[in-house]
């Protein structure tokens with residue numbers, strides 16, 4: 734199964750991963766799908782310890798990658814619980830209604846990296862759905878929101894004050910790019926990032 738048509742290509746594709754717990758509760762979080770070799774279906778995820786996504790994947794051996802370029806969804810999924818209205822079900826599995834495409838993967842635990850504590854899973858695509866095919870030029874504001882959001886999730890986890898200062902500086906640079914190049918959704922995403930974190934964005 735080639736996932737290029739659904740938007741997952743070689744390298745790391747930033748998507749919103751939806752999962753469910755053994756008791757059926759849905760969750761959504763931005764996660765990078767790592768594709769080593771497109772043609773050979775070599776897809777992986779690296780999940781940080783402590784996330785709901787990790788515990789759900791451990792419980793169900795399944796995740797869905799939802800492809801979207803909505804900056805607000807990325808920030809909300811990272812910093813708050815998406816409410817039920819964002820989800821629809823496919824064979825009982827939660828997807829994002831707004832996804833341009835989604836792929837359901839079976840996951841197999843490969844290893845826990847001792848140095849980082851990350852859990853690596855290999856993914857096998859089971860079902861693919863393409864809802865909308867849209868052509869869109871690169872928007873630096875969107876890219877900058879994604880970078881700022883990744884840094885903000887990291888900021889929340891680390892304790893080293895020097896690293897925290899570095900992250901703040903970098904986020905400041907990305908905020909400038911969002912203000913210059915972003916559209917309404919990107920600017921709203923920044924506002925949410927400001928409200929949900931202790932960062933002065």
Ligand SMILES: Cc1cc2nc3c(=O)[nH]c(=O)nc-3n(C[C@H](O)[C@H](O)[C@H](O)COP(=O)(O)O)c2cc1C
Pocket residue numbers: 747760761762763764765766779780781782783784785786787807810811812879882883886
């Ligand atoms: C763009 C982006 C990409 C991310 N990629 C990953 C990733 O590959 N693995 C991971 O464990 N967390 C990743 N994160 C952090 C999680 O999304 C974040 O910790 C989230 O709060 C986890 O939510 P959960 O507890 O609902 O799973 C990423 C965050 C952002 C903004």
